[in-house]
Amino acid sequence: MNSPKRNQGMNGIVPQPIRYDGAGGIDTGPRDIMRDKENPNMLVPPNTDAGLVPNLKFSFSDTPMTLNHGGWSRKITARELPIATTLAGVNMSLTPGGVRELHWHQQAEWSYMLLGRARITAIDQDGRSFIADVGPGDLWYFPPGLPHSIQGLEHCEFLLVFDDGNFSDLHTLSISDWFAHTPKEVLSANFGVPISAFDNIPTEQVYIYQDNVPGPLESVNMQSPYGTIPISFKYQLLAQTPIKTPGGSVRIVDSRNFPISQKIAAALVEVEPGAMRELHWHPNNDEWQYYLAGQGRMTVVLGDGNARTFDYRAGDVGYVPFATGHYIQNTGTESLWFLEVFKSNLFEDVSLNQLMALTPQELVKGNLHVGPELIHALRKEKWPVVKYPGFSYYPR
Ligand code: MN
Ligand code: MN
DSSP states (O other), rough: OOOOOGGTOOOOHHHHHHSSOBBBOOOOOOOOOHHHHHHHHHHHHOOTBOOOOOEEEGGGGGOOOEEEETEEEEEEEEETSSTTOOOOEEEEOOOOTTTEEEEEEEOEEEEEEEEOEEEEEEEOOOOOOEEEEEEETTEEEEOTTEEEEEEEESSEEEEEEEOTTTTTTSSSSHHHHHHTTTOOOHHHHHHSOOGGGTOOOOOOOOEEEOOOOOOOOOGOOOTTTTTTTTSSSSGGGSSSSSEEEEEEEEEEEEEETTTSSSOEEEEOOOOOOOOOEEEEOOOSSSEEEEEEESEEEEHHHHHHHHEEEEETTEEEEEEOOOEEEEEEEEEESSOEEEEESSSSSSOOOOOOOOOOHHHHHHHHHHHHTTHHHHHHOOSSSSSSOOOOTSSOOOOO
C-alpha cells in the first residue's frame, strides 16, 4: 500500500489531497489530474499556508493566441490576473521577416529576448534615430510615446512588459490605423503627393504582417541629420557579470546601468536545484515575474496570518504585492530561471537575513526566542540566492 506521502506527485501515481500527517482524503470525483500534478502545493498546501490570499499566478498557456501572418502574440494583464495592476506582459513571436508594425503607446515598453534575433527601430522627439539587432538575453526599452518597430531576422520570441496592468498591445497607436482613419485629401496635403499615392493603404490596423528578411544593419539607410539617440534603447543583460552566491546568480538591470529604463527595473535570477531565492521583500513596488525555465514554488506571506504557496514553471507569470514577504524554491532537477520585474527606476530588495544580522542580537533573540546557533549564522552581506548542504528542498 502506498503511503499518503508517496501519493503526492510521483510519476504514474495519481496525486491525492492528503497531507503527510494524514489530513485530507482521496479525490475520486471529477478532476484534472494533469493540472493537479502541476500544482502540488495547491492540492496539498503546506500547513503553514492560511487565510485569504488572492491568485498570484497565471500561465500564458491559459491565454488566447492572436494569430497573424508574420507571428503571434498573447498577453497577461489585470484582466487575466486582477492583482497585477502595475505591469502587463505580452509574449510575442515573429517569423523570419515578420514585423510588429510601427506604433507607439502611452506606456513604457521593456522587453527580454527569449530566443532568435530581431531588429528594432525607433526615433526620439528630436528626430534622432535608433536601430539595433537583438538576440537571446538582450533587452530593449522604449520610453512612453516614442514610435518603434520590431522585425524578426529569424524565428524569434520575446517577452514585452508594459508599466500599466490594464495595457493591451492590440490597442496602441499605429501608423496603419492613423492612415486608415485620415481622409486621403489630408494625407495628400500632408505629404505633398497625389491622392493616388494612397490607393493601396491598409483599411485598418495591421498590427503584425509578413515581410522579407531585411539586409544587414550596414545596408539600412536611416541616417538622421540630428544624429542617433544619445542613450541606447538596448542592453545586453546576459553579458553582465552576475552576482554569484552558493545556489545561483542574479543580474540586476535598472536606470543605474541601463539609463533609459526610467520606469522599469528587473532582475534575472538563477536558482540551482536544491537552492532558493532567499526570504525577502521589495520596499518600492509590486513584483511581476516571468518564469523562463525549470520549476519552482513561491510562498507569499501577506501578513495578518495570510500565506499561500504557488507552483510555477516556464511560461508562467507570478505576482507579489508591494512589501510582502516571499521566497522561491527550485522544485526541479534543472536550474530555475525567472525575471523579477518592477514598475520602478530602481531594483530594490530587503533581505530578512541581512535585516536580522544588522539588528541588535538581544532584540532578535528576545523577539523570536532563538539562540546563538541562529544568531551566529546570520550574514551581514546580502545573498539573493542561498543553498546550504543538508538544508535544501528536494523534490518529493
Ligand atoms: Mn510597443
Ligand atoms: Mn522578490
